[in-house]
Each structure stands twice: as structure tokens, then as C-alpha cells.
Amino acid sequence: MTFEERLRPIVVAGDVGAAQALLTGLDATERRAAAAWFAKASRWFSEIPYEDFGSHSDIAGLLRTRNEGACVVGLCAVELCGPATAARRIPWGELTEREHLDGIEALVAALSAKDRAWAADFVTAASSARVSEREWKPRIWLSTVIRRVGRHHGLPCPTGRTFYSAFLAGCPEDDVVNALVADPWMPDLLLNLLSFGECGDLPWLSTNLPQVVARGAIDRRVLVQHVLGLLTSPQRAGSQAVLVEILKNQEVLDDELPGFEYALGVIATSARPVYAWMLPYAIRLAATPDDVTQLASVVVTRREKAQWEVLLRALTAELLDRFGAEAVGEALRILGGTDDTAFSAKVAKALAAIDVEGLAETPQSVVLGLWDLRPTPLPADERPVWPTPWYGPSWSLVLDRKSPNAHDLPLMASVLVSNALVGLADGAKVDLADLREAFGVTMSFNLLQLPRFTALLPEFFLAGAMRFAWPMALDLADLCAQQPKVQAGLAGLFRTLARFAHEAPPGDLPAGIAALAARTGSTKAQMEARALGAAMSPEGRQP
Amino acid sequence: MSTYVAESQLGTSPQGWELDLATAWATTPEGIVENPEFFTGFLDRPDVFAAGLLSVADVASTRYVDASPVVIKDPVVTGSGDRLRFESFSGCNGVYARFDLLAGGLGGNRAAFGTTNVDVSPPLRMAMAGINRAEPLHLSVGHDELRASTFDETHVERKVALPDRWVRGFAEVPLTTELMRPVGTLVGPQIGQFMASLPRVAAPGPDLYVRPYRPRWLVARTPTPGAVHLAGATRLRGCERVLRLATRLDVYGADNGASAWVFELPSARLTLVLSPEPFRGFSGEGSLLTFLAHPEAEKLGMELLDEIGWESTIDPAELAVRTGRSDAEISSGLAWLAASGRLGYDLTDRSWFHRELPIDPAKVLRRNPRLADAQKLVASDGVSRDGASWRVRGTSQPYYTVSEDLTCTCRWEERHHGTRGPCKHILAVLLEREAVDEPSQSNFSVEVAD
Numbered sequence: 004m005t006f007e008e009r010l011r012p013i014v015v016a017g018d019v020g021a022a023q024a025l026l027t028g029l030d031a032t033e034r035r036a037a038a039a040w041f042a043k044a045s046r047w048f049s050e051i052p053y054e055d056f057g058s059h060s061d062i063a064g065l066l067r068t069r070n071e072g073a074c075v076v077g078l079c080a081v082e083l084c085g086p087a088t089a090a091r092r093i094p095w096g097e098l099t100e101r102e103h104l105d106g107i108e109a110l111v112a113a114l115s116a117k118d119r120a121w122a123a124d125f126v127t128a129a130s131s132a133r134v135s136e137r138e139w140k141p142r143i144w145l146s147t148v149i150r151r152v153g154r155h156h157g158l159p160c161p162t163g164r165t166f167y168s169a170f171l172a173g174c175p176e177d178d179v180v181n182a183l184v185a186d187p188w189m190p191d192l193l194l195n196l197l198s199f200g201e202c203g204d205l206p207w208l209s210t211n212l213p214q215v216v217a218r219g220a221i222d223r224r225v226l227v228q229h230v231l232g233l234l235t236s237p238q239r240a241g242s243q244a245v246l247v248e249i250l251k252n253q254e255v256l257d258d259e260l261p262g263f264e265y266a267l268g269v270i271a272t273s274a275r276p277v278y279a280w281m282l283p284y285a286i287r288l289a290a291t292p293d294d295v296t297q298l299a300s301v302v303v304t305r306r307e308k309a310q311w312e313v314l315l316r317a318l319t320a321e322l323l324d325r326f327g328a329e330a331v332g333e334a335l336r337i338l339g340g341t342d343d344t345a346f347s348a349k350v351a352k353a354l355a356a357i358d359v360e361g362l363a364e365t366p367q368s369v370v371l372g373l374w375d376l377r378p379t380p381l382p383a384d385e386r387p388v389w390p391t392p393w394y395g396p397s398w399s400l401v402l403d404r405k406s407p408n409a410h411d412l413p414l415m416a417s418v419l420v421s422n423a424l425v426g427l428a429d430g431a432k433v434d435l436a437d438l439r440e441a442f443g444v445t446m447s448f449n450l451l452q453l454p455r456f457t458a459l460l461p462e463f464f465l466a467g468a469m470r471f472a473w474p475m476a477l478d479l480a481d482l483c484a485q486q487p488k489v490q491a492g493l494a495g496l497f498r499t500l501a502r503f504a505h506e507a508p509p510g511d512l513p514a515g516i517a518a519l520a521a522r523t524g525s526t527k528a529q530m531e532a533r534a535l536g537a538a539m540s541p542e543g544r545q546p
Numbered sequence: 547m548s549t550y551v552a553e554s555q556l557g558t559s560p561q562g563w564e565l566d567l568a569t570a571w572a573t574t575p576e577g578i579v580e581n582p583e584f585f586t587g588f589l590d591r592p593d594v595f596a597a598g599l600l601s602v603a604d605v606a607s608t609r610y611v612d613a614s615p616v617v618i619k620d621p622v623v624t625g626s627g628d629r630l631r632f633e634s635f636s637g638c639n640g641v642y643a644r645f646d647l648l649a650g651g652l653g654g655n656r657a658a659f660g661t662t663n664v665d666v667s668p669p670l671r672m673a674m675a676g677i678n679r680a681e682p683l684h685l686s687v688g689h690d691e692l693r694a695s696t697f698d699e700t701h702v703e704r705k706v707a708l709p710d711r712w713v714r715g716f717a718e719v720p721l722t723t724e725l726m727r728p729v730g731t732l733v734g735p736q737i738g739q740f741m742a743s744l745p746r747v748a749a750p751g752p753d754l755y756v757r758p759y760r761p762r763w764l765v766a767r768t769p770t771p772g773a774v775h776l777a778g779a780t781r782l783r784g785c786e787r788v789l790r791l792a793t794r795l796d797v798y799g800a801d802n803g804a805s806a807w808v809f810e811l812p813s814a815r816l817t818l819v820l821s822p823e824p825f826r827g828f829s830g831e832g833s834l835l836t837f838l839a840h841p842e843a844e845k846l847g848m849e850l851l852d853e854i855g856w857e858s859t860i861d862p863a864e865l866a867v868r869t870g871r872s873d874a875e876i877s878s879g880l881a882w883l884a885a886s887g888r889l890g891y892d893l894t895d896r897s898w899f900h901r902e903l904p905i906d907p908a909k910v911l912r913r914n915p916r917l918a919d920a921q922k923l924v925a926s927d928g929v930s931r932d933g934a935s936w937r938v939r940g941t942s943q944p945y946y947t948v949s950e951d952l953t954c955t956c957r958w959e960e961r962h963h964g965t966r967g968p969c970k971h972i973l974a975v976l977l978e979r980e981a982v983d984e985p986s987q988s989n990f991s992v993e994v995a996d
Contacts, residue, residue: 198668232672235600236618237608240748261676264593268600268675271786293679300790304738306746340735341742342762371759381769413752417767424768465757465770502762 006037007044010079014048015055017071019078019105026082038083041092048076048094066100073097074106081113086121090128096135098144107144114152122156130163139169147173153188160191167196179207180214190221194229197249203241209248216253227253231260240274247277255284263288271301282310286317292330295322299334303341311346314338319353332359342498344534345527373506376467380424387417396422398441401459404452412455420462427468435463435475442479446490453483453492457499464503473507476500481513489528497531504538512536554665556673562682563592565674569623569688572662573902575856582662583688584625587655589647592683594814596674597787598645601816602634603666605784609637610749611825619709622716623664623687624890624901625657626858630687631890631899632664635715639827640750641781642719642819644890651813659856661901662688663708713887713903713910714830719819720884720891720898722832723806726798729774730758737795737809741786744779750824751780756797774799778824785809788816798893802832802965808893815894822965831916831967837885846871846879851888859897860889886911920973929978936978938971948975 006029013021029037056072057065077093084092098104114122126149134141146166150173153161170192174182186192193215202208216223230246238246260266266285270278282302289295295318302314315338323331332354339350339362347362354361380386389396396415400406419438426432438459445451456479463472480500483490497516512520512535520532554568572582589595599621607618616637624631628649635642664687677683732740740763745752755773757764769775774797776782785792785807794810803822808815821828853868854860862876871879880898883889886908889898911917923929928939936948946956952972953959959969968976 228672232668235671235675236668237604261672262678264596264678265675267790268597268787271789272604272783291680297790300735300738303735304741304786304789306742337735340739342739371757379770385769413767420768461764461766462768465755465764465766465773466768502764 006033006040007047010075011051014072014075015051015068017056017068017075017106019071019075019109022075022078023109026078034083037079041079041083042088045092048073048097067102067104070098070100070104071106074104074110077106077110078113081110081117081125086117086124087128090125090132093129093132095132095141095145096138098141099138101140104144107148111148111151111155114148115155119156119158122152123158126153126158126161127163130161130166132163132165134165136168142169143172146170150174157187160188160195162195164199164201167199167201170196180211180218183211183215184218184220186220189215190225193221193226197230197233197246200238200242202245203239203243206245206248209245209252212249213252223253224259227255227259231255231265234269234273234277235265237272243274244276247280251280257284257287260284260288263290263294267297267301270298271304275307278305278307279310282313286314286322289322289326292326292333295326295330295334296337299337303338308343308346311338311341315346315349315353319356323357328357328359332357336360336362342502343494343527344498344530345494345525348525348530370505373464373467373469373503374473374508376469378424378427378471379467380421380428386421386425387414389415389418398438399445402441402445402452402455403450404445405450416455416459416462420459420466423463424466424468427471435468435471439475439479443482446482451490453490454495457492457496460499460503464506469503469506473503477513477516481515483515484513484519484528484532485515489526494527494531497528497535501531501535501538504535507539509541510539512539553667554670556670556677559684561684562588563677564684564686565677566686567623567688568665570620570663570665571904572660572688573904574658574660578904579660581688582660583658583686584623584660584662585630585652585655585657585685585687587685588653589683589685590651590653591679591812591814592677592681593679594651594788594791594811595647595683595685596677597791598647598811598814598816599632599666600671600674601784601787602632602643602645603671604787605636605641605643605818606634606666607637608641608749608784610640610778610781611638612749618666618668619712620663620665622661622708622712622901622903624661624899625659625687626856626899627656627659628652629858630657631901633716633890633901635709635712635828636781636784638825639711639715639829640778640821640824641784642715642817642828643784644815644817646815646817646892648813648815657687662904708903708905710910710913711827711829713905714914715828716890716901716903717837717885717887717911718828718830718832720889721881722800722802722804722828723798723819723891723893724881724884724898726800726804726806726893729756729772729797729799729805730763731797732763732795734793736762737792738789740795741782741789744776744782747780749780749783750778753777753824754779758797774805775803775822776805777803777820777822781820781824782807782818784818785816792816796894806893810894817893826966829967830911830914832965834885834911834914834917834967834973837882837911843878843882846875847882847886847888850876850879851883854883854889854898854900856900856902858899859892859895860899861897916967916970917973919970920977923970923974924977924981929974936975938974940971946971948972952976 009025013025053065053069056069059065073094080089080092114125129145129149132145134145142165146169149161149166171179171182183189183193196202215221216226227250230249233246263285266281266288269281270285285298289298299314302310318331318334335350335354339347341347351362396418398419401412401416401419406412423432423435442451442456460472460476463469480496483493516532516535519529520536522529552568555566557564569581569584572579574582602621606621607616609616619634621632621634630647632645743765752767754776755766755769756776757770757773788809788811791811792809796808798806804820806817806819808817850865853865862873862880866873866876880889884898887903888901890901892899923939930937934950937945938948940946940956946954948954948971952968954969954971956969956971
């Protein structure tokens with residue numbers, strides 16, 4: 004009988020003991036023949052039908068037998084292949100069983116019996132073996148085997164990414180802190196884990212690490228420097244949030260940061276939680292007037308208004324004391340270059356308070372002639388298509404802040420804009436009444452997400468439909484302005500309208516907006532309303 | 547695959563920072579050289595250099611299609627006498643980044659000529675992130691002393707390989723950028739304000755259309771006349787490190803939807819070229835026609851190769867005078883050299899520059915999967931003459947017709963009209979034509995990748 008013929012009944016029975024007997028009983032010639040066959044039989048196991056492993060009436064038993072069969076194939080790989088090939092040939096993806104497997108014990112025993120160098124090569128290769136990301140259990144078995152073999156041989160910490168997706172699997176300890184503290188692979192284990200950029204999936208990590216540090220499993224300085232280093236390379240936003248939580252919990256001191264330039268780089272490139280955490284450090288680390296200017300130049304490239312306010316407060320207080328009015332004035336002028344009228348007004352006030360040159364005049368807008376364009380839909384084969392048959396696009400869904408499937412809304416909005424442009428271009432539509440109606444309905448139910456409406460306007464204006472969209476937008480903005488409670492996002496709507504006001508014929512502000520602008524006070528909406536009024540007036544435009 | 551004999555290091559000395567960038571195998575005027583020295587000297591703006599090189603490294607370590615982690619690839623550096631150019635592609639190959647350190651930034655020193663990889667490891671990134679303007683920086687790109695001091699010590703020699711996809715990208719990007727037209731310019735604080743107006747969302751981000759306008763550029767999701775297509779807006783974030791240093795931004799657009807964003811920095815430039823679609827990288831297929839279709843261009847190109855001599859800006863008129871070739875011949879030869887990965891294109895100078903990758907780019911280009919499919923068609927007698935045109939065996943129908951002017955009747959070609967390079971049927975005809983015309987000197991034998 005060939006090796007395959009002897010192996011097959013053992014595999015389908017999931018008989019680990021028989022497999023061990025078969026493998027140890029091979030003489031040199033049989034072993035060579037078995038190795039030659041096994042090298043070519045990479046799909047042999049996966050092609051065995053499931054029903055060969057048992058009856059479908061006992062599906063749990065069938066799957067358990069198949070899992071043990073996969074371990075038998077793994078034993079063959081360990082006994083017949085080199086370490087790297089063995090790591091690849093073990094059918095990790097088939098190991099879906101949750102409970103104890105005799106085959107895993109046999110596999111660990113076989114690997115433990117190998118010499119240390121062989122086992123080290125195996126662990127290195129297995130730790131980065133390809134295992135489907137959809138299946139969680141195979142990764143747990145893989146990490147379990149690696150951990151037990153690694154501990155047996157006293158191997159260094161594995162470096163492959165696959166191992167770290169279940170890096171604590173096989174730990175005898177009961178909780179994560181105890182597991183990390185007792186782990187012989189610490190601190191490399193933790194440092195590698197953080198380096199793989201997937202720690203966004205482990206939010207519990209940051210809250211547990213202070214205890215791990217306190218119990219001496221990793222040097223605090225090493226951890227802090229490692230995490231600071233990770234912030235210099237691209238990371239997912241979720242991972243950055245975990246990394247910055249780790250740093251917050253370690254209460255990083257100013258002199259632990261690599262310097263002001265480092266802080267600037269991180270502020271420029273990182274997600275909001277990191278930016279918010281780093282900005283106060285950067286303010287404290289600024290050492291020259293040029294640093295202050297550089298900091299303002301970086302902050303103004305980001306939209307987060309809370310951090311604009313943080314820098315503005317620092318500029319009018321501690322930075323003013325440290326660097327004087329001239330340096331702070333230059334930084335303020337950079338910071339005031341934003342199109343947010345209310346914030347620019349605050350900056351102008353701060354400039355006036357320190358008695359330096361104010362903000363530069365905003366250059367006059369150039370008229371593109373959008374008012375005279377005809378609606379220009381995309382060519383038919385380039386228009387966005389709504390892919391879902393279950394429900395159709397509607398303006399109400401786009402504008403409703405409680406719309407389900409929010410991730411579909413950008414495409415839905417594109418489809419609706421495209422359809423509207425087609426209708427306006429061929430005369431089937433004479434206005435945007437359906438959008439206007441949806442606006443009114445969502446507003447009446449207090450469901451209007453105004454920024455979504457605002458985002459639609461440039462699409463119409465730039466696609467030649469300004470003639471239709473501008474009057475509607477002004478009417479609806481006026482409707483919002485008349486509400487007793489200021490609608491969230493109203494300032495943004497006024498700001499967008501002001502940006503395009505030069506393209507429309509000059510005119511007066513609608514009554515509601517004019518009343519809001521004229522009212523005493525300086526809310527954001529009022530200031531943007533005044534800016535809109537100025538932009539719409541004949542004096543506000545270029546001759 | 548070549549090897550770094552040491553790791554790049556950033557240290558300090560009484561004179562300031564000392565940055566030693568380790569090099570791998572390099573192509574130089576003297577041929578392939580192991581771990582050569584390209585540059586040594588103090589830089590005028592250490593902060594600009596650090597931000598620029600880190601930007602190129604950022605792009606190399608980002609996969610913009612899904613933000614998943616990637617194995618970091620090392621940038622390619624080209625020394626061109628009066629400048630150093632560092633280039634990379636993103637993990638998805640959809641973004642090309644180039645940092646040019648110009649003559650004014652080299653502190654009066656000159657760079658040697660050649661092209662190689664430089665080691666930019668994570669520890670080096672951390673160290674470089676702290677480089678500031680105040681302290682002088684001594685840069686060595688390939689350093690004798692570094693090698694001497696580390697040869698006898700225990701260190702891990704790190705292998706470096708230039709990915710095939712990068713080589714294909716190097717062959718496609720210059721031809722794409724050469725055809726770009728300037729769309730608009732921003733100066734000073736307007737650059738930061740414009741970048742702040744872009745949505746800050748997960749990669750690759752939305753497709754936007756940017757309309758140059760005064761005082762602020764307009765951004766829409768719908769195409770408008772005169773607007774440049776910003777495909778996958780988040781992919782532009784590779785520039786974030788240098789924004790505060792940028793004095794000018796020039797934007798260029800191509801008809802196929804690709805765009806280039808050139809940030810002018812003190813004595814330096816950062817160029818980002820974005821592919822026409824976020825989920826479509828620079829695959830090299832767009833340059834295949836130029837590479838294969840004109841055997842006479844190959845001869846011209848190889849002839850010009852001896853003349854261009856690692857110049858940082860190639861002057862076609864001067865080449866024409868020197869070689870006695872017509873302007874058209876020079877253009878054709880240069881385009882072939884670009885399609886074979888030997889030239890880059892500088893949008894600001896509006897000129898080609900010489901860059902010889904430390905591998906045989908032609909071999910890689912011939913490993914192109916589409917070309918391999920074409921080779922299979924030829925090998926299985928799937929191409930035959932049909933009067934003035936060619937019949938090529940098809941998949942969804944018995945055969946397709948490829949005309950003499952290289953247009954195909956297949957659905958793929960009908961859909962893309964050549965904007966994604968020639969289809970495999972056209973490539974098969976090119977291969978067959980070459981074999982028929984010059985059976986003894988066929989240049990296009992294909993190596994199928996593993």
C-alpha cells in the first residue's frame with residue numbers, strides 16, 4: 004500500500020494515535036516516498052469530501068473528526084517537511100473546533116521533540132502563515148501551538164503578524180494583565196503587537212497597560228518611546244486612538260518627546276485624538292518665534308475648530324508672554340486665514356488687543372460665470388447608478404439625520420443630483436421642488452441634517468444649475484433663519500452661500516436672514532449672515 | 547535582490563546631526579556598484595529634507611485603498627549631480643511620490659550619479675522626525691565610514707528588493723505626467739487653507755473635482771469644466787508633513803483623470819501623482835504600447851541612452867543637435883526610454899531626467915500579466931493574419947479583429963478606448979508582428995512570473 008492509501012483512513016477517522024504509529028513506523032525508503040507524495044499533495048486534505056468524516060446527522064462529531072484529521076495532516080507536515088514548509092502545510096484554516104483536540108497535543112509534542120533550530124524556523128514561518136481573516140478559531144490554534152512550542156524551546160518572541168491576531172491564545176493565566184506580566188516574551192510581545200498597526204481592535208489594551216508597567220513587565224520609558232515612534236508612521240485612526248490613550252495613561256512629560264519638530268509632524272499627519280493630545284505639548288515646546296509661526300501654519304491646515312481655539316487661547320496668553328506681540332501677531336494672521344467668519348473675527352479681536360497689524364483683506368472673488376451656465380449632467384455612461392433594489396434614493400433620506408445606512412448617503416446624493424441635472428437640462432424639471440419639499444418635511448419633524456443640504460449646493464452651482472439652486476437655497480436658508488432655535492450648521496450654509504454669492508445677481512438678503520444679521524449679538528450664524536449680506540450687495544463684488 | 551551592509555543611522559556630533567543613509571546595489575555610470583556613496587555634505591535646510599524624505603517614506607508605507615498595514619518599502623534615490631531625487635509608490639501603487647532636493651539645498655555640494663534604494667527603517671523615521679532647522683545636518687547617502695565601522699560588528703543585513711509593481715509604475719508615471727496640463731497654482735497660506743477644505747476621511751476618500759478659483763478653490767463631487775479630478779482625495783495626505791513649508795502648489799491634470807500636485811519647498815520640491823482611480827494603481831500597462839509598438843523607437847532610445855549621461859534635465863533640442871536626429875526621433879526615443887523605466891519626468895522643469903533602476907526594468911515589464919497572456923495567445927497560435935488586419939482568438943467570442951492601427955474589437959478595448967493601455971489581443975499582435983518581421987531578434991520574449 005502506498006503512504007496515501009495508508010494515511011487516508013487514518014485522516015478520515017481523525018485517529019491521531021494511528022497517525023503517530025504510521026509516521027514512526029516508516030523506514031527510510033517509505034519516508035522518502037511519503038515525503039515526495041506529501042510535497043505534491045497540497046490540496047489532498049481539502050479535497051476529501053466532508054461526508055467521509057462522519058454522518059451529517061452528527062454534524063458536531065463530523066467536524067470534530069475533520070479537525071483531528073487536519074491535525075493528522077499537520078503531523079505529516081512536521082515529520083515529512085522542512086520547518087518553513089511544515090508551517091505552511093499545516094491546514095490551519097481547517098481548525099475550527101472550539102474544544103480540546105488530541106491532534107493539537109500531538110502536534111505540539113512532535114514540534115517539541117524537534118531540535119531548537121528546527122523549531123525556531125518553524126515558529127518564525129508559522130507566525131506569519133496565511134490564515135483567512137474571516138475565521139477566528141484557526142488563528143487561536145495557530146497562536147496556541149506557537150506559544151507552547153516557543154515556550155518549550157525557549158525561543159525568542161515571534162515576529163509574524165498572524166500570531167498577533169490571537170497573541171494571548173494558549174496563555175494559562177486568567178486575565179490580560181496577569182498574562183502579559185507572566186509572559187516570557189515580554190516586552191517584545193507588546194512592542195511587536197503595537198507595531199502591527201492593528202491595535203485599534205484592542206481598546207482594552209490602553210486601560211490595562213498601566214498595571215503591566217507598574218508590575219515591571221515593560222519599562223515605561225521603552226513603551227513611551229516605542230509608541231511615540233509609531234506615531235511617526237501611517238496608522239489607522241482606530242490604532243492611533245489606542246496609542247494615544249496609552250500615552251495619556253503614562254502621563255508623558257515634555258522632555259520625553261523628541262522635540263518640537265516631532266510634535267509638528269505628528270500634528271500634521273495624525274488623527275484627531277492624537278492631534279488634540281499633542282497640541283498642548285507643541286505649545287509648550289515652542290522655543291522660537293519661528294516655531295510659533297510654524298505651529299499656526301500646521302494648525303490652520305486642519306479643520307478641527309476646538310484646536311483652533313486652543314491655539315488661539317495660547318497665543319493670547321502664554322505664547323504672547325514668551326515671544327511677544329510681533330511673533331504672536333504673525334501666527335494670528337496665519338490662523339485668521341480661515342473662511343470661518345466667527346473665528347476670523349475672534350482672531351481679528353486678538354490682533355487688535357495686542358495692537359499689531361490686522362488680518363489681510365480677503366482678495367476679491369473672480370466671477371466664473373456660473374449663473375449663465377446651462378445644467379450640464381454627466382454623459383449617460385458616466386452617471387452614478389443606484390445599486391440597491393430594496394429601496395430607492397430620495398432627498399428625504401439624504402437630509403434625514405436618522406437615515407439608516409448612512410454610508411450609502413453620499414452615493415444616494417450623487418445619484419439624486421445627477422438625476423436632477425438631467426431633468427433640468429432636458430426641461431423635464433423646471434425647479435428643484437422635490438428637494439425643497441424634502442427639506443421642509445425633515446425640518447418640520449426636527450430631523451433636518453442641514454450640513455448635508457449645504458454639501459449639495461456646490462454640486463448644483465458648479466454643474467450649471469445655479470440659476471435653479473440659488474433661489475431655492477436662499478429661500479430655505481431664510482426659512483432656517485426664521486426658526487426660533489438656531490439650526491445646527493446654519494453658519495456653514497451661510498458661509499457656502501457667501502462663497503458663491505458673487506456669481507449670482509446682486510440683491511438684498513431675504514428678510515429672515517437680514518433680521519438675524521441685524522439682531523444684537525455675534526453668534527457664528529449671525530456673523531456668517533452678515534458676511535453673506537456683504538457678499539450679495541453690489542459693493543461686495545468685483546467691478 | 548540586494549543587501550544593505552548597514553542600517554541607516556542618525557547620530558550627533560559637535561557639528562550637529564549626522565544622517566547616514568545606507569544604500570543597496572546601485573546603477574551608476576560605472577555600472578552596478580554595491581553600496582555606493584552618492585552624496586556627502588551639510589544641507590541648507592535639514593527640516594525640509596527630513597520632512598520631504600519622511601513624506602516619501604509615508605507614501606511607501608501606506609496602502610490607500612483600504613488603509614491596511616503594508617510592509618514598508620525603501621525609497622529609490624537618484625543622484626543627478628546638482629540634485630538628489632527620492633521616489634516611492636504607495637502600497638497600492640496608486641500614488642507616486644518624489645522629493646527633489648535641489649542644488650540650493652545641497653549646501654554647495656554635488657551629488658554623484660546613480661540610482662539605488664536607501665534604507666528608511668522605523669527607528670530612523672522616529673529619529674528623523676526630530677530634525678529641526680536650527681541644527682546643521684550632515685547627510686551621507688552611502689557612507690564609507692558607516693560601512694567601515696559596521697563591517698566587523700554584528701548587524702543584520704537587510705535584503706532589499708525593488709517590487710515589480712514599482713518598476714511598472716516607474717515606466718508609466720513619466721509618460722502620464724508628460725501629457726499633463728497645468729490647472730492652477732496656489733501660493734503661501736492658500737495652500738494650507740485649500741488642504742483644510744478637503745474632507746478628512748478614511749482612505750482612499752471621495753472623488754472630487756477641484757476648480758481653481760480666487761480666493762479659494764472650489765471643490766465638488768461632480769465634474770465641471772476646467773476642474774481637475776482629485777481621485778481619492780485622502781490620497782493627497784502624503785503631503786501633510788511638508789505643507790507648513792510649502793510656498794507654492796502647482797496642480798496638473800491629465801485627460802485620463804490622473805493628477806499631479808507639486809509642492810514647492812525651500813530649495814526642494816515634493817511631487818505627488820495620483821492615479822486616475824483610487825482602486826487602480828499605476829500598473830505599467832499604460833506604457834506598454836510605447837514600450838512594444840515601435841521597434842524603431844527602441845533603437846533610437848538605446849542610442850540616446852549613451853548621450854543623456856545621468857543629466858538632471860534633458861534638453862531634447864540639444865540632444866537633436868548632438869545626435870543629428872530630428873525632433874520627432876528624439877521625442878520617440880525619449881518616450882521609449884521613459885516607458886522602459888529609464889527616465890523620469892519633472893513637471894516643473896518640463897523635462898525628462900535620467901534614472902537607471904538597479905535591475906533590468908525590461909525584464910520586469912515583460913513579466914507584466916497582460917503581456918504574459920498575450921504571449922500565451924501567440925504560443926498557442928491564437929494570432930493570424932486576415933488581410934490588412936489580424937484575427938486574435940477571443941474568450942467570449944471566437945475571435946477579435948485587431949486593425950493595422952492597433953485597435954481591437956474586444957469589449958474591454960471598446961470600454962476603455964486605450965486609456966488603460968493596450969488589450970492583450972493588441973499585445974499579441976505586436977508580439978506576432980515582431981516575430982514575423984524579425985524572427986531572429988525578437989525583443990519581446992516573455993518571462994512569466996512565479
